[in-house]
Amino acid sequence: MKLNSVLFSTALLSVSNVAQAWSPTNGYAPATVDCADDINIIRAADGLSESESNWVAKRDAVTQAALKTFLTRATAKFTDNSLLNSLFSESSNVPRVAIAASGGGYSATFGDAGMVAAMDDRTDGANEHGLGGLLQGTTYLAAISGGSWFTSTVVFNNWTSVQDIINQMGDNDGSIWDIEQSALTPGGSDTAFTNQRFENISSALSEKSAAGFPTSLADVWGLAFSYYFFPSLPEGGIGYTWSTIQDTDVFQNAEMPYLIQLGKAQIPGAVSVDFNSPTIEVTPYEFGSWEPSIKSFAEIKFLGTEVSNGIPTTPGKCVEGFDNVNFMIGTCTNLIEYVEQANSAYYNAIIDQLATLFLGNSSKSADRTLAIYSPNPFKDTTNYESGSDTTFVTDDKLLLVDGGIDGQVIPFIPVMKQEREVDVVFALDQTADADDKFPNGDSLVYTYERQFTEAGKYDAFPYVPDIESFVELGLNKKPVFFGCDASNMTNLRYVPPVLVYLPNVAYSYASNISTLQLSFTAEERLDLIRNGFEAATMGNFTQDPEFLGCVGCAVMRRKQEKLGLEWPEECQQCFTNYCWDGSTKADIKNTTSIANNTSTSTTTTTDGLNYTTILTTIDSDAMSTIHFETSTTITCHECEEATPAPSIAYVTSTAECEENADWDVRAITTISCGDEERIQSNTHKYTTVSSLITTTEVCTECAEVEAQATAVTSGNANGDNNNDNDKYTYGTGSKTSTNEHTEEAVSKSDAQSNVSSVTIPTVLQVTTDIPSQAGSSQYSVIVNENAANNMGIQHLLASVVALGLFIGLS
Template sequence: MLFTLLALAGTVSATALTAAQGYTPTTGAQPRKRLDPLSRRGIDAKRQIVLPSAFRSYLDTVVRAQVQLPAYMYDILWSEDPTQMTTDGIATSGEAYRAAMRNGSSVAVGTCGLLQATPSIAGLSGGSWLVYSLAQSNFPEVQDLVFGENVTGGYSRWNTEYGTLTLYPSTNDTINAEYMNQTVVDITGKYNAGWPVSIVDLLGRSMGRHFLNGTTKTNFFDNDTVHGAGVLFSDLQNVPTFVSRQQPLPIVVADGWSKYPYGPDGGEAQGSQVPPTNIIYEFNAYGVIRQLVAFTPIQYLGTTNESVCVTNFEQAAFIIGSSSDYYAASNSSVCSWITLVNESFTQPDVQLDVALYPNPFQGAGNGSFTEINETYLSIVDGGNDGEAIPIQPLLVKARKVDTLIAIDVNAEANDYAAGGDFIASATRAALFPDAYTFPPIPLNTSTFIAKNLTRRPTFFGCDTPETPLIVYIANGGPPAGQPAVTNTSDDTWTPQLIEAFLDQTFDVATQGITNGTVGARDTEWGSCVACAVVDRERYRQGIARSGVCETCLARYCWS
């Protein structure tokens, strides 16, 4: 296979070079633009312009469930005063396509509209595919995004027929050779311009074919299509629903990896997991945030000094590929990728299983920033620290998040969630008490499993108003009477499997509990979520819980 690929190196069309050029960073003397590090500008604008009507629409949906609500819910959700509005956030975990699949059928259960009233949504690994592709496609229904139905304006559907995490997506060896040859050619311009390249550049180019606008099922292997090369993360700022603040601020989370010893093949020599004290990086439409305290505008990602400005480094596919780079923890599975990069480019001192970013924070900060002296940041899948639910950015005190919906689809026990990544998030938050607040949760997976906390939605923090109230929804097993679908480990998907998966994720997220019976759908579930959303503002106004909110929180709160 490799020899065939190399033999094809001289047969690339001229139009394919457009992809290589589009992927290559450029340098110039443009002034660097300073922005608010936590993107408060966009979130504050959303609060002023969008949230009043968004919460009213959400309330209309909740009311349709015909559950009598306490008067204070109407007062809070109908308020036009930004200081009296609640702030929520959503974090969607990793696990490849399983994390990317979400169901949009929420009107009937009273949760429709909540996403539109959410200021921020964070994704990690497979969750980053969902977050970015939703944002770039003008925020369609997930079914439309996956299947391509009702998607207009140049937006593309996902290409689920081809595995995202495989080196060879076709069953035809010749097509695979051409595919990988083109992927190498696409990143050659970046290499020739003096930038290091790694397997994450190859992975990013694959992400472009699967999730970025412009690639379809019919042109997936077409080398005359640029497949997202030149599509920048900051391009999200021009998407209509982003401009109008109708969609949440999309956040992609990844881990720092650079202070650990590595073997000669680029893999880690001692251990395979990033410790909880690692640096977490946040990529959003405005900038990159390092560990809460350092910020660089995303348009100038790659710039490391004030005299030379770099643009075009913030390739969207490279960033979501960075968040998906779990290979750094399992190097043996990608030896052929590393061999391919090694044989295509001369880089004797470059680590090949991480994403490499010129360090914009070099020399800045203090000793707690382990990468302070590194020329390049080494960035990997945000789940390599065991925290595959990207809730850390939403726990930042400065963001003032009241309610956080944490979606856990990690594969811990029989490919189902067991609470381990949620526990890891709590452990890390406790290490940085000045930055984060985290409610009490069980600190062992045996409690999560024994108490069915991954088999039904659970609220954490009901009695700790100084922390966000976390609505934890985990993929801990199929609903009662249904076959196992959502624990699939497939990387390629048939339409039938996708439909079954979307249907079951909807049931998992909305089944609730009735009379203590796991799997019996709670007809008050939509109202219970709304009660959680307004609970912190209720507390600030000194109002006691009452009615359905009192009974809902008694039913769902962990104590």
């Protein structure tokens, strides 16, 4: 368990640095150590720290070479490379890159891992089919919640690669991310194993409490999950400290990006947090906030020291070991508060039992679900702005929650700071906020709105559409660039970086998985990682062979604008294709006008990369316009020239056709504007075929759809007759996946063709077949960071009940 054991684990640290890596108590409890008599652990948030500035200057020298290699490859087919040459003629012209990895539970951990792997030249195939080398050219890596699980894993395992983790990944073998068993029931059916694991956690908490530091279920959360991130360390790194990163060779040589993870400060007694609650940055050197109510940073190594305005109350005595990696991870990923916010007597009774087991006398504390930083590192500081809430600098404790609880589940705030001079931010969105549990862009919208609040008044974020427009325009289904033109953002406080938005989209796997699913097989993990790779590269560039060059254009854009350099024509075309043009749902321009007495055959419009709406039959002299909405719904104008009797109601009736046993087709017959009007005017007769998203076939006659389905599926040598649960299959290359839908199902072959029409090269050595989603995981819940609902909480608590049975709570 202790220091001598960790000497043999060199995967994380060199032997010479182990003593600095471990808590002075060799365990979870912090301890008092000697420090300088005149030390002050607080600085005002009036710029970057000297430590960060010096480190970034060193990192710039590393990223310059990496970015030149990446951009040379990305722009190899450009007709004019003068821009690239100009940018690298002087070091000050080189772009600065940041990555913001979203939360979303383990699903985000693996989705973010796949996207970052696509940018890592250490990943097999990343240079041939991905964005390999971009990670080596990245200066800042920010993360939140489930994304913090990913970044903590790779950073505190000596900046290991996703490829290395994949190469040793398995089930029940103690490898990194071996989560076939949930952290809440780590032994599965082995009760003794679970009891021993939680006995270790209870012992760790007791040691911290005995040393005079309060504990909460946030400590439990961090300790329980860290076993899966640091399996080679005793008890999941029981004494591993965050400030260790400062002493590692890979960080000192600036061979990795600068890590930033986020929490939110909550007022004691408050129900939750909002936009004005301070955002807390956790970095290799510091812990603190830029925002008006704190506006200070503390040296992270000395967290836990009792101070007044940054000066230890006992001169020459400081605390080390409070910055435990497990605790910091627990702070930035803790979702337990969601359960307590359900305010159910039944649920709270179970939480009471867990708190009693792990927290003892603190089990009834109002802070039991929050990460407790006591003593408060900002006690008596004077850097806050006049008029701000002074609670965070006057209270004896600082309470933190998951950084995404206020809805900002992508950590934009730190990498958008003007002080960090970032030129482009790659936003990895693994949230599950849309109805289909894919992203809906709300994190972007919330951060955009926040800049107009008191807490965000010093920040800037590019313009984005509202959430409904985000979805209607299909911006959540493909890569999108925001803030492409600096000249359009002069009304903001400063010009923010270009934002490259990379949402989770199902390419080879049904990746719309709940935030609170807590166990995954090795196959599921690999498939989520692979799909993340494909989502970051548009199917390894099979959807758009020019996407690599377009990413290069986004990286160069801000410096090109600043220096007034010539813009390549290829970049202009890229920005036409990928930049949000400012439109909203009210400005959808894909319309087709139909003149009177005109017959139109077939009109097709493709939204993004995931589905196609096809208008196959128009027989009308009265319908003026058909709008092609991105939700794959065709909305027609009222029958302007139809002259039905006033008593006729305009209604839509829906009837379900018989299932076609031969082709597994379920169709819906819809008659618009009423039977009588249809007979009189012969208007509104049309057929649409949609796939993947709406999975609905609309027709005028059931027989027509059956005939169409037969035509579509004819030639299928296998003649699949499987009707169970209206399943349809999709995949890429030789990989296929079965995904169950409760909506009306479209024909299987049509759905398959719209997921990917070309073969995607295999990368990340993920070549196993995709298993069925039905019953593949121990927990199946529906909840996310900013929209927890009762169903998700019920499933989570069901697992807690199971845990209670294991450890004798009931």
